[in-house]
Amino acid sequence: MGTGTVIILVFVGVFAVVALLLIATGSGAAQQQKQVLATLDSALATESRETREQILNLRKRDSMSGIPWLNKRLLRVELGPKIQNLLHQANLKWTVGGLLSMCAASFLVPAVLVNLKTGSLLIAAGVGLATAALPFAFVYFKRGKRFNSFQEGLPEALDLMVSALRAGHSLIAAMGLVSRECPDPVGSEFKACFEEQNFGLELKNALDNLITRVPLQDLRIVCTAIMIQKESGGNLAEVLDKTAHVIRERFRLRRQVMTHTAQGRLTGWILTLLPVALGFALYTVNPDMMSILWKRDIGIKLMEIATAMIVVGGLIIRKIVNMDV
Helix, strand or coil, rough: CCHHHHHHHHHHHHHHHHHHHHHHHHHHHHHHHHHHHHHHHHHHCCHHHHHHHHCCCCCCCCCCCCCCCHHHCCCCCCHHHHHHHHHHCCCCCCHHHHHHHHHHHHHHHHHHHHHHHCCCHHHHHHHHHHHHCCHHHHHHHHHHHHHHHHHHHHHHHHHHHHHHHCCCCCHHHHHHHHHCCCCHHHHHHHHHHHHHCCCCCHHHHHHHHHHHHHHHCHHHHHHHHHHHHHHHHHHHHHHHHHHHHHHHHHCCCCCCCCCHHHHHHHHHHHHHHHHHHHHHHHHHHHHHCCHHHHHHHHHHHHHHHHHHHHHHHHHHHHHHHCCCC
């Protein structure tokens, strides 16, 4: 056996011994870490891993953008916290800087393309503003959808609180029961309020924060009823039971209003979208005829007037069919 073969065998043997030692040490450390975590969990009576991942992070986050200089400027503007609150209400993980960047990109790209096509800065600016509003429209859509889910689940949450109060639990314990049993978004919002109570915040401030996060009229009624009962006394279970009944009646009346105004809302959508759809259809059939609208001055003026009239007409119809209940 040559000297080279001996060196190779010695190297392989040393490498194998070191590897086995590292594996054994790593497994022992991992086992020890698991034992320490298990001991802490049992001592602190913490919940399972799945439940711990759902625990809300109540730390204050001032970061509005991943870009440092943009974050500093957004913190100085009063509009930044309002947009951040809007994103939180929509349950979106976006930052304020990311949303504004999407709006800027949505404005520049269509505006430049329309300007190159038509040569009209006014039409290009109008199209750019319309497309720049799409990210905010999506945020408001998600926000409205989440608020509707909250409104639908609020009466059941109140019924659960009424049952807990009649069983002898306190108001805070009833809120904790709602946070555990009700699905999102009712459960998550009441959980945040419940956690604020556990951290020592007063009930009034916790309810005010809840209203700030979910500014709904039904929730304002509930929080007002709780605060009045706390100051003047009375049967809170009965008050919440009647409040749940009032909220259900408001739902029934709102559905009746939506049914009676369905034709008006459909008319508004048709009158708003029909000119745009008809213009695209005519451009597909005869592009030369439709191109007169942006190749001549009189056509550009007609498009500007038509766009303004469509927007004003749509807003008027929306004002007519929308009724506050």
